Amino acid sequence: MVELSELFLRRGLAVTVVVxxxxxxxxxxxxxxARAVEANPSINFHMLPLPPPNTxxxxxxxxxxxxxxxxxxxxxxxxxxAPLRDYLRSALQSASVCALVLDIFCVDALDxxxxxxxxxxxxxxxxxxxxxxxxxxxxxQAEVNASFGDIGDAPLCFPGVPAFRPTELPVNAxxxxxxxxxVFLSAFERVPACRGMLVNTFEWLEPRVVxxxxxxxxxxxRPTPPVYCVGPLVSGGGEVQDKxxxxxxxxxxxxxxxVVFLCFGSMGSFSKRQLEAIATGLxxxxxxxx
Numbered sequence: 577m578v579e580l581s582e583l584f585l586r587r588g589l590a591v592t593v594v595v596x597x598x599x600x601x602x603x604x605x606x607x608x609x610a611r612a613v614e615a616n617p618s619i620n621f622h623m624l625p626l627p628p629p630n631t632x633x634x635x636x637x638x639x640x641x642x643x644x645x646x647x648x649x650x651x652x653x654x655x656x657x658a659p660l661r662d663y664l665r666s667a668l669q670s671a672s673v674c675a676l677v678l679d680i681f682c683v684d685a686l687d688x689x690x691x692x693x694x695x696x697x698x699x700x701x702x703x704x705x706x707x708x709x710x711x712x713x714x715x716x717q718a719e720v721n722a723s724f725g726d727i728g729d730a731p732l733c734f735p736g737v738p739a740f741r742p743t744e745l746p747v748n749a750x751x752x753x754x755x756x757x758x759v760f761l762s763a764f765e766r767v768p769a770c771r772g773m774l775v776n777t778f779e780w781l782e783p784r785v786v787x788x789x790x791x792x793x794x795x796x797x798r799p800t801p802p803v804y805c806v807g808p809l810v811s812g813g814g815e816v817q818d819k820x821x822x823x824x825x826x827x828x829x830x831x832x833x834x835v836v837f838l839c840f841g842s843m844g845s846f847s848k849r850q851l852e853a854i855a856t857g858l859x860x861x862x863x864x865x866x
Contacts, residue, residue: 579809592620654684661688695771704782710764711794725750736788776807836865
């Protein structure tokens with residue numbers, strides 16, 4: 577969100593980042609917020625408190641297969657709608673608020689935006705392919721009418737995205753009754769109500785899936801918000817990088833369209849057998865890769 581704010585600042589807009597204050601025990605999150613505030617003096621930050629623990633309704637806690645019930649972040653953040661509404665009402669008295677930009681975890685703040693007549697946009701940080709799969713997942717789940725973990729290796733097809741096996745989905749999505757999965761389905765079903773979707777990608781990277789999003793293929797029968805490719809937005813940790821990384825220097829020296837790029841995300845993990853298969857495939861292809 578900070579990187580997106582800097583993009584807005586360069587276009588002459590005033591930006592306020594509203595931060596839900598993490599619980600006192602979350603020292604990592606608190607220090608991250610403090611660093612962001614210190615490193616970005618040109619951005620206004622406004623802190624919203626989470627409700628006291630004893631005021632969080634039972635719906636905010638999800639029980640999953642007998643394990644310790646994890647907090648539902650959507651339900652917890654929904655409790656911040658009231659102070660967010662108060663803050664925006666106050667801001668509207670002294671200035672115009674041209675837009676409210678939300679991440680997916682704050683999608684229930686769409687209700688606040690609607691109440692105040694402020695256009696609301698989704699900022700999706702994980703790229704267009706992930707967004708397309710997530711938006712189409714409710715319809716795909718209804719079509720399959722079974723848990724994805726129970727349908728074998730039959731490939732799943734999503735608009736604009738190469739077919740993949742069900743086992744390549746996040747583990748929570750393999751069980752249609754998993755409460756974490758159900759919460760995410762509900763969240764993405766709300767996204768078409770946004771005024772637009774700001775996606776951390778660029779069209780040359782994901783042309784087919786961006787086209788599928790814009791054509792409405794991911795949410796058939798429902799209005800599709802406009803798609804704005806605003807990437808790549810990458811956190812620089814507040815430090816200016818004067819020199820290119822060695823891998824980028826190497827990449828610049830390669831012929832055009834000659835390098836295979838592999839990206840598995842910050843949470844990508846593989847077994848030894850999978851890593852060996854990837855390495856063997858790259859070696860056998862004879863292609864440059866990064």
